[in-house]
Amino acid sequence: MALLDLIIIGAGPAGMTAAIYAKRKGLTLQLIADSVGGNVTKTGNVENYPGYKSIPGPQLAALIKKQLEDMKIDIKLSRVAKLEKAGDYFMAMAADGTAYEARAVVVATGSKWKELNVPGEKEFRNKGVSYCPTCDGPLFSGMDVAVIGGGNAAAEAVMDLIPMAKKIFLVVRSTLKADKVVVDKIQSSDKVAILMGYTVDRINGKDFVESVDIVSTSGGERKTLNVGGVFVEVGLLPNVAFAKDLLEINDRGEIVIDERCRTNVCGVFAAGDVSDVPQKQIIVAAGEGAKAAMSAFTYISTQKC
Ligand SMILES: Cc1cc2nc3c(=O)[nH]c(=O)nc-3n(C[C@H](O)[C@H](O)[C@H](O)COP(=O)(O)OP(=O)(O)OC[C@H]3O[C@@H](n4cnc5c(N)ncnc54)[C@H](O)[C@@H]3O)c2cc1C
CATH class of the missing domain: 3.50.50.60 (FAD/NAD(P)-binding domain)
Incomplete structure (x- = not known):
């Protein structure tokens, strides 16, 4: 050739x-x-x-x-x-x-x-499951959402969502590894609840996401977060x-x-x-x-x- x-x-x-x-x-x-x-x-x-x-x-x-x-x-x-x-x-x-x-x-x-590979993730992609807050954040204005991840991408996703979402649950498997300056900002926002030591078990809904089940990495304690959006920010x-x-x-x-x-x-x-x-x-x-x-x-x- x-x-x-x-x-x-x-x-x-x-x-x-x-x-x-x-x-x-x-x-x-x-x-x-x-x-x-x-x-x-x-x-x-x-x-x-x-x-x-x-x-x-x-x-x-x-x-x-x-x-x-x-x-x-x-x-x-x-x-x-x-x-x-x-x-x-x-x-x-x-x-x-x-x-x-x-x-x-x-x-x-x-x-x-990177995907979570949990039930509901594929089914609700573009129906509440997003990987890109810059792209999809405005669709979740006034709603409760979950952000999954503990690195800079997750912390920045929370920062992006603070001006529009009503409440943001940040679900972190182990520790928050994001830069301190961003972590300080999200910790000082009364819109953000940080849930450390949890992984996602499944994402639920009918036509769109309605909730996400999380489970504690230590004792297996389960919680259901009633959210309309799940942002997967694991890299x-x-x-x-x-x-x-x-x-x-x-x-x-x-x-x-x-x-x-x-x-x-x-x-x-x-x-x-x-x-x-x-x-x-x-x-x-x-x-x-x-x-x-x-x-x-x-x-x-x-x-x-
Ligand atoms: C679900 C989702 C929603 C998004 N929504 C938005 C949005 O609303 N707005 C926005 O601006 N951005 C959005 N993004 C991000 C945007 O899609 C990317 O930033 C953009 O597509 C990156 O373009 P790229 O050309 O660099 O790579 P890609 O779009 O990933 O293209 C890569 C190309 O390389 C090819 N390729 C990969 N490996 C090889 C190989 N070994 N040999 C040959 N070919 C290969 C692939 O087949 C593909 O053709 C979204 C992303 C996702 C996943």
Whole structure:
């Protein structure tokens, strides 16, 4: 296969936007992804993407995909199993054994939101179960909600929800590991009740979430919290397995990048949720994809990092 200018791995908002920018710059490219649309396809209604007051996630993903099709950008539907440096170019090995070679690479493989794996979680996803307070918080205005988790993501979710929710139960399995400054703020809010030493047993409801059962980790004491929303904030798992021997990864498993989306390896760029950019949002991922493609173009044109 001929040497390409650019391989883009991942077809969520970051990878698809990178492809649009790269194509318009005249780069030869191959987009490789195991599915098209990424986490946008798992979103009920997106209400924070400019230009759309409210749009179902799958519809937004389909519109971007159509734009790629109109631009004759080919998407190879496959998982990338390995990314390697081979002399002065890079080789991405697809799971079916096809090898793609290019001068530069944009990694845009996103993350998986860690799940609780309890009864009711899947059934009530987008019906009261959410993984993203920034996305869904306003839907729970004036309601009682539970936030599950003890790290910074959970504490920040509580901070996001304080202005809108009526009451917030923070359910922590062991100890609160969030930064002290955030913990102090949530502890001083009379809207927040912190329940330490509890895990979630099941999420209940009819059409939407109505309550969550929690059980104490020490004695098995059970409680039912009557809430209309459950925010699962137990972490993200970035999809980096194929590149972990090549790229610098931080302790959250994210690819470390600079302000131009450059990784530690000259010629490899990363964008969106797989990177250490803190805001995991569609608009941010799209913006970072655009930045990564433009940085790749500069690198390919100048051969300077
Ligand atoms: C339930 C839910 C609701 C959300 N709601 C909102 C919202 O309302 N508003 C908002 O702004 N954000 C929302 N988000 C967050 C938003 O979806 C993400 O921030 C965004 O999709 C990140 O884009 P991305 O392109 O970085 O990654 P992703 O969208 O995760 O896309 C990753 C891509 O990489 C591919 N891939 C992964 N591994 C490999 C591999 N090894 N080989 C090849 N391809 C691979 C995937 O198939 C996919 O195509 C929500 C997320 C979830 C889970």
